[in-house]
């Protein structure tokens with residue numbers, strides 16, 4: 001597995017969807033399986049949180065920090081996809097706008113993607129009592145919110 005950052009244009013392509021696979025979804029496993037945009041890679045998600053790197057391109061975050069996800073995630077202020085550069089989030093959603101359902105860490109169908117920008121966030125590890133025990137990211141003050149699709 002190569003953890004080096006990659007510019008958006010050089011991300012690997014998902015064989016099934018034909019779309020770029022962001023850093024947070026990994027670059028395929030040791031068995032040689034092709035990378036898939038359907039699932040988040042746990043190690044990469046943790047790496048993004050702790051090292052403050054972009055979930056799309058894998059390089060260091062600046063300001064603002066963008067979160068992308070479903071309206072439900074926005075409503076709960078708890079996103080599963082790690083923080084990203086705003087430009088990276090926009091580029092990623094430009095190609096995923098027509099892809100619905102289980103991609104980029106989403107588990108339920110929804111009608112539109114949301115991008116939220118913030119100056120900072122909390123990383124919340126999955127708790128035993130949560131239905132969904134995956135870690136989440138909570139933006140700590142929303143600067144701007146945009147709906148796409």
Ligand SMILES: [Zn+2]
Pocket residue numbers: 054055056057058059084085088
């Ligand atoms: Zn980026």
